[in-house]
Amino acid sequence: MTDINTLIPLKVHGVLVDPNTDTQIVVLRDEKNSEVLPIWVGTAEGTSIRLALENVIPPRPMSHDLICSFAAHLGFTLNKVVITEVKNNTYFSTLFLSKEDLEKSIDSRPSDAIALALRCQCPIYVTPEVLERRGGEDLDTWLAKLDQKGFEQTET
Template identity: 40%
Template sequence: MKSHDQAEVHQPADAGSESEVEMQIRGLMTDPITNMPIVVLKDVASDMVLPIWVGIFEANAIALELEKTATPRPMTHDLLQNLARGLNAQVNKVVVSELRDDTFYAVIWMNHAGETVTLDARPSDAIALALRWDCPIYVNRQVLENSKQAAGGAQTINAEEMRRWLENLNDDDMGRYKM
């Protein structure tokens, strides 16, 4: 994986691969214990969910786009979208690509001048950008497996309980950010 200030050029790869699971945003909520925002991603083909804890500002950027709230001036993710468009680039997909030391990593896949460019990103930023581009969000299958295994450990039994609770939430439970 490239460092946060580098991009990598690839051959075209717009759709998700077999190693990726397409997800949608199920909702945005607050962790009842830590009061930290959680983006809840849900597999489009099953009930599997992946909670990703994010920062307050990133959650706000996601919420603004989920609610289609206009702001008087461009917010950071709007600026990134405008910048990409101004450079004739397009975001094709985002992928939550790795889970390492309880930290998720993501990659933004863009097309520019016929070449595919990948950018390392925080998942919250990648998701906020994906919403603005209306492009798919994927999670690497290995990330889903690793998050299940991490949740299955004795010291993180609360994570597995949280996962089961998230999978069983109804629309009213998700609050105002439900999709």
């Protein structure tokens, strides 16, 4: 695992829809260098992230709310989530939890990790290697092409 000092903090800039595929995209931004990391997610995951960004509290707990509540009831704290690698255009992430002197790391899909980070109010990081490999296209140009319908400027 990469040293915490080399990890790059990200903020969730919003969720938008790719008009070509009708797929939800979570847009993460490194505020220090204005780097953008788009991650394609499923509709349910995108909706969950969007609801968390909008501070919507559903009448009954959603899966990510339940997981945060479950961890808290067991005395665990979600300390950070890290987007750790990309293989074959698939991102991987890890949840880092602690309870007293016990520390655990759990493999997670980035969409779930982001949704949990928003609900548990913990930081999101990416390794420098992942940010460097995110794609060759100019992301500002790419983002400008996307449908802005439903795009939330809410930041965490």
